[in-house]
Amino acid sequence: MIHEVDEALRVLLVEAGLQESGVDLVFDAPTSDWSARRNAPTVSIFLYGIREDATRRRTGTTEEYDGDGVVTGRRTPPRWFELTYLLTAWTNRPQDEHRLLSEVLRRVIHTDALPARTLTGSLATLGLTVEMEAASAGSGDRPSTVDVWSALGGELKAAIDLRVWAPLAGELTPVGPPVTEGLLVRTAPGRDGEAAEPGRRLRYDGASDAEGQGFAAERERQLPPGRRRRGGPTR
Known part of the structure; x- marks a missing residue:
């Protein structure tokens, strides 16, 4: 999921025309060693914080189906x-850096959610708003920009703080195949060594018989006294 958000942000800035103007888009940490090796105008998209939004946590499961409408998992x-x-x-000059940062800000400040066309992988499959x-x-429970720069070992400079709320797909538990055969019922052995009946299979409509002895009984379910079927009189 994280790499899919990275790709969506990259596409978002590419659409702003940054790469066409010769700007590199990277996800490297902007450390002092990295900045010394840089040799072209660059925008760094550095991920420094990951934490769960517990207010959105939910319980339960949802069923997944195949093309025939059969449940394949939960x-x-x-x-x-x-x-x-x-x-x-x-860049090599602060004025150029500010101009470039302004273009980045113009693009991200007017985007409340990552466009669906930029989403790939699990983000595209889930179809949820990112x-x-x-x-x-800034909030009191997040590190300040000064703390981030201090941890990176670099000098403080202008930066845009960007937050993205993205879903991580839940775990899928496969289920067994659908039941197509009913319970096979066999009688006890007969007296005096006589062979038992081959048995009868309680099955669903359309299931194969057990040795030709199967049956499909369509029975009306008896409701408790005082209950009535939907749209029918009380029984």
Whole structure:
């Protein structure tokens, strides 16, 4: 899921025309060693925070079906995670960096959710809205930009804080094949060594007989006293 969000963000910035203007889009950590090796205008999309959004956690399962409408498995609900990115621009002059960062900000600030066309893999399969928020006010339970730069060992510079809320698909538990044959009932051995009957199979309509002795009984279910069928009189 994380790499799928990375790809969606990359496509979003490519559509803004950054790569066409000769700008590199990378996901490297902007450390001092990295910046010294950089030799072209670059936008760094650095992921530095991953945590679950517990307010969206759900329980239960949903059934999955094949093309014939048969249940093939049961899947737990997706878990939602908040991914936090640090977007920075790198050029040889601060003025050019600010101009480049402005183009990035223009693109992400007007996007409340990653467009469906940018989603791949499990994000596309789930079909859920992947929300994002850029340059929002920081909360007390998240590391500040200063703390991030300090951990990276670099000098503080202008950056855009970007948050994305993405679902991680739940676990799928396969189920057994559908029942097509009923219970086979055999009698006890006969007296004086006589052979038992071959047996009869309680089955669903259309199932094969057991040695020609099967039967399919369509019986009306008897309701308890005082209960009535939907649309019918009380029995």
